[in-house]
Amino acid sequence: MAAASHRRSLHKRRTLVVSAAVVAAGVSAGFLVMNANAAPVDLFHQTLAAKDGWASSGTGATGGAKADAAHTFTVSTRAQLVKALGSATDTTPRIIKVSGTIDANTDDAGKKLSCADYASGTGYSLSAYLKAYDPATYGRSKLPSGTQEKARAAAQSKQAKNVVFKVPANTSIVGVPGTKAGITGGMLQIQNVDNVIVRNLTFAATEDCFPQWDPTDGDDGNWNSNYDSVTLRGATHVWADHNTFSDGPHFDSANPKYYGREYQIHDGALDITKGSDLVTVERNQFTNHDKTMLIGSSDTDSVGKLRVSIHHNVWKGIVQRAPLARIGQIHIYNNLYDTTTLNGYAPQYSINSRAKAQVVAENNYWKLPSGAKPAKVLSGDGTGSVAGGGNLVNGTVTDLVAAYNSASSKKIKTTVNWTPTLTSGLEKSANNLPTSLGTTTGAGVLK
Template sequence: MRLITKAFAGACAIALLAVAAPAATGSEEAGETVAGPLSRGSGTALGHQVLGPRDGWAAYGRGTTGGASAAPGDVHTVSTRSELLAALGEQDNDTPKIIYVSGTIDINVDEQDRPVDCGYFADPGYSLAAYLEAYDPETWGMDERPHGPLEEARDRSHRNQAAHSIYRVPSNTTLVGLGKDARITGGAMYIRGAQNVIVRNLTFADNADCFPAWDPLDGAAGNWNSEFDAVWVHSSTHVWMDHNTFDGGGRPEQEHFGRTFMIYDGSVDITRGSDLVTMSYNHFDNYDKGMLVGGGDGHQEDIGRLRVTYHHNLFENVMQRSPRVRRGEVHLYNNHYRVTDEGIFDYAWGVGLESSIYAQNNYFEGPIAPGSIAHRWNGTDLYETGTYLNGVSRRHQVDVVSAHNAARPGSPLGTEAGWTPWLYEKIDPVAKVSRDVPRNAGAGKLD
């Protein structure tokens, strides 16, 4: 399987095998959609572009304009962590603002923007070697989760990293990369409690969790769990993410306790009552866990929300969850799913509790079994039409639900989504999707 080497993650693992260094000290509006063209252009003109009037769920109601109305004094160009944080301001700073990212911003730096590794965040009482010795199933067992001083030190270390590496995007913000090489590495973007946010033309990479938690009760053999998605949309509405690249790092080769030592989580999770989101022309590359719509079956705040559109996205070597959906009304159309390596693909569409997925004209390419495209997770129905696998002639069309039911007769799916999408501009034929999406999806592709 293809893996991407991560210098930061490797440095973290080395640093933590020894005793670590001390740590561093609104409501929805109903109404008509917003009119206005989705203009194209280069350079700083990108910051003033707004979502098209029918471009997915984020166009509903007042639409999504981000910081397009920003005054000249609220337009910033940033190239370091400190500049980015200053431009974003406080979480309650809802003044319209446009922030252009120039070059690479590394979030894993100190206050003087000097690079740091995992040891910078580690609590004095934590080391990975000691943690592995203390909670080895041979001695600790598999009947209870880790607790005691070392787990507490791991948790403090994790909190140190979270306090440093999470950066929050407030309402009425447009965050856009300049040119073809704008990147944000090492951090976790939280769009939390915000409204009207646009994120475009950026590459996100290397958002490793330095302090994964061992859970022997997670599955039959236990699992390592990490946090820090590249982007977490939490309790937010009207969000448009377009022409971004998410570099996931794949499944790490390192194992502890016979289980993969997971240091990466997902790309863009949309949870906790978030609503009215459009994901367009993004490239999700080399993820184990792709993304969630709805974070848990018990999240009652999700009921009646989680309306998300995915269109013209490229999912490349994403093993599972693209997306996994709970409760949301999710429109999936004109997406391209590509797998290049044997044996890595698990499923694409996760049909979770009370989910309502409506899938149209999506293309799959690679060593993928038709019955594995969808997977039932406490859900009941999936509407699908126009799915093709490894070709665009009639013989390559797949009835996803029938294929799933043949592969898993004990957990059949129905075909009633319970709604019909109406906010979309145009649904392309699959032959066009197979050609155009790989060429146009991702950062650096905007004219």
């Protein structure tokens, strides 16, 4: 019965071949998806189904479904992507079809750019920076300032102009099936806009050439990088579906250490901050990453917003923040968490509920290696809540909050102030998730 239920829940995304009659009827592309409540629709024009998580609330997520021919683009280079995105303030509906892998670290002619290219002309060098801000001489009480910090910021700004892609409202960015579509080294910035769809893309190697040293971050200081693969800042009605996120091919285990701390060149995979609201994240694969998904950038980030649904995703080789949730109403269901160490990424926890976050986590499945403890699955600061049940650990129903609270002085609360209602596709059992999600999640599945 679980397998049959899963097949029904996937019905809205099943693909089929276009017949000549359908093409003659005016369908503009050759990839169709069956929606349970409507006739077959073009993959690139598909909108979020009714009641499919928080992003379906109100006006829903339709992206660029109303785009005309002049605002429908197929792109395969960085320069083409920049042109297709246009102005971040232009609200004209647009569809951007990504064909193949776009390397963000290239110039307008397609020439590959290196960290040295971005540093050129700024006066920055890592050796000079390390000498200038060595804690043994500079101290640990203040952020770096002066010549080398200004040079680092200038070099980082040069890189940002290349790798940050600002997404306007009413936009669908969808990978063309069969082309290994994705963006390497870049960041989609969805900031202060409404109604964006991101689907069928692989995001990899989002790396900051110029991390900043912060001696005041924690007891020993930290190197902090600047780019998420996808970042939502004040964004609303966003649907992220069937994408793959990875640090590869450069994993954190290859990062050097300076001042005794890891020189971290990766930031978030998909962060939802600065009052973002009404977001659905489904059927993605998150792998080989440390700080993966941040919901709420601070403990005072926008009360009444940060409403996010996270379902049918695979998390594998994730150290933490899957997600870290603050303040908002977050529904986490039917996800698969594989906490086996992968490529040096050793999981610390999966879900962190803090700053009075109201999390409902139900019918998820955790695969824990031998010796791992269910008490380590959750984390919190003593103010957050996690409600819900039906969560399985290695096939056994487990009260995750009770396991965590038995081993921690900062107790997670078990009641929340809301009840999820936008739950289309919710499976009442997590038993089949380790099998079903392996072939129905991530980029390249939609056809």
